[in-house]
Amino acid sequence: xxxxxxxxxxxxxxxxxxxxxxxxxxxxxxxxxxxxxxxxxxxxxxxxxxxxxxxxxxxxxxxxxxxxxxxxxxxxxxxxxxxxxxxxxxx
Numbered sequence: 001x002x003x004x005x006x007x008x009x010x011x012x013x014x015x016x017x018x019x020x021x022x023x024x025x026x027x028x029x030x031x032x033x034x035x036x037x038x039x040x041x042x043x044x045x046x047x048x049x050x051x052x053x054x055x056x057x058x059x060x061x062x063x064x065x066x067x068x069x070x071x072x073x074x075x076x077x078x079x080x081x082x083x084x085x086x087x088x089x090x091x
Contacts, residue, residue: 025073032066 008014018024036059043055 022073025069028069029066029073032062032069035062036066 039055039059039062043052043059046052046055
């Protein structure tokens with residue numbers, strides 16, 4: 001459904017903005033931590049060597065994602081504000 005003229009941006013445009021970037025990155029870090037724990041548990045139990053290496057590759061991918069989230073989180077902080085404050089995000 002399209003927005004009526006003058007009522008604001010289309011829905012897709014509104015969904016591209018992140019209202020709380022710092023909170024979103026925190027939630028993503030938690031999710032990536034849970035994925036890591038699940039993959040480690042799965043890696044310990046797999047009996048097939050191919051499945052084992054798939055788990056190891058997935059762990060590597062999660063580790064890379066954690067690094068990217070960490071980089072984004074550091075970019076969200078403004079100088080002089082330890083651990084908080086972020087760039088305003090367009091809504």
